[in-house]
Amino acid sequence: MKQKKILMIAYYFPPFGGVPVQRTIKFVKYLPKYGWHPLVLTVRDGYDHFHPNDPSLINKIPDEVEVIRTREIGTIARVVKFLNRKTKKGTNKTSKKALFTKKILKLRKLLYNTLWFPDEKNSWAPSTFIKGLRLLAKEDISIIYVSGYPWSAFLVGNFLSMLGGVPLILDFRDAWTLNPRKLWDNWLHRLWEGVVLRQASKAIFATNTMRKDYIDRYPWIEKEKFITITNGYDHDDFNHSRLKKRVDDKLLITFTGTFNDNVPPSDIDQSPYYFLQGLSKLFKEKNVSSIIRVYFVGDFGKNNETFVKEMGLENVVELKGHVSHDKSLQYQAEADLLLLVIYTCERSKSVLTGKLFEYIGARKPILALVPEGEAKDLIVKDRLGITVDPRDIDGIKDSILDFYEKWKDNKLKFEENNNVFEKYEMRVLTKKLVDVIEEAFN
Secondary structure (H helix, E strand, O other): OOOEEEEEEOOOOOOEOOHHHHHHHHHHHHHHHHOEEEEEEEEEOOOOOOOOEOHHHHHHOOOOOEEEEEEOOHHHHHHHHHHHHHHHOOOOOOOHHHHHHHHHHHHHHHHHOOOOOOOOOHHHHHHHHHHHHHHHHHOOEEEEEEEEOOHHHHHHHHHHHHHHOOOEEEEEOOOOOOOOOOOOOOHHHHHHHHHHHHHOOEEEEOOHHHHHHHHHHOOOOOHHHEEEOOOOEOHHHHOOOOOOOOOOOOEEEEEEOOOOOOOOOOOOOOOOHHHHHHHHHHHHHOOOHHHEEEEEEEOOOHHHHHHHHHOOOOOOEEEEEOOOHHHHHHHHHHOOEEEEEOOOOOOHHHOOOHHHHHHHHHOOOEEEEOOOOHHHHHHHHOOOEEEEOOOOHHHHHHHHHHHHHHHHOOOOOOOOOHHHHHHOEHHHHHHHHHHHHHHHHO
């Protein structure tokens, strides 16, 4: 049977690394198994200061998938890099550098409503739109799928859908105007968000809370258009016969991911600060520092390194730095306990990070420092570990001790729940996407 073609517009695609890439690349991997042939329209030489490149992910792109790359406008891209570097250099909030950082952030927010509307990736939009028009003219494309952020990709998909008469599916990995960062919540962004939602045949959201929030924000749009498809994990990534097992006489706690370089946290800033405080307090009360190790895998931030030293945790905490996705999975497989951090902020109830689903795939207990919301509900419901308020230092200390006692008694095990593994597996989630595509196509 001849496969139908789907044009997939995604700025974040290998060699980009990090969480934003995983959702799209797994959909791309499994769509052909359901009769859909992806043509991926993505960026050439893109830049993002939170998500470094991972060239190893290029090998995960199936050979039959066509990848078309377009360029950003160079001058604008260089300005973005400069401002992001300046932002990242901010240190303590009371320092002069931090004040400079706040000014840079204000400038960026102003630019999001003017030269950078709707986001700093908009210099990629013109060449992508032109290439998209050529593909619509050349190829028999049945569906346009767009992954956001960036929101400029949504605008490209919107106009391609209008001009080409091809159904449009928007995939909100994150919220646009309802984003906790509040960078885009004003009348101009809400206007264009409403426009693209009107044009779309379907809008997919990564969490149920996000879907409900959007139904409330746009009551004049039929709610049947809004669908939830969570992130997930790929069973092939967790071939446990391939992943090495660790033999050690210490409890190993591992975090994989990126921390923002701001401490203590405020608003949506993520930080290991309170976890480190809980760990330090435990060591002062119990003589267990020689039996516990902590790995932070990924970008950690200079400020956070300083706090490790100030709390006297250098002999316990090891910083592994940025690694490939496969190496990150290996660290997860070797761990006894996996650490998840989502800090309290407005609308944090809708945060359901892709990292959580990788942790599920690793089948290891989770210490989740999370506020009230979907992440906590999922962990509690599916018995995946212990949840603690992100700023509850005593609660964090007690939870680490509880896990340590279970580990010491050889009782620290992940509770097997095959239903959990099945419903969050990317093959299953891609089938849900295909059902949405088929409905939009027909």
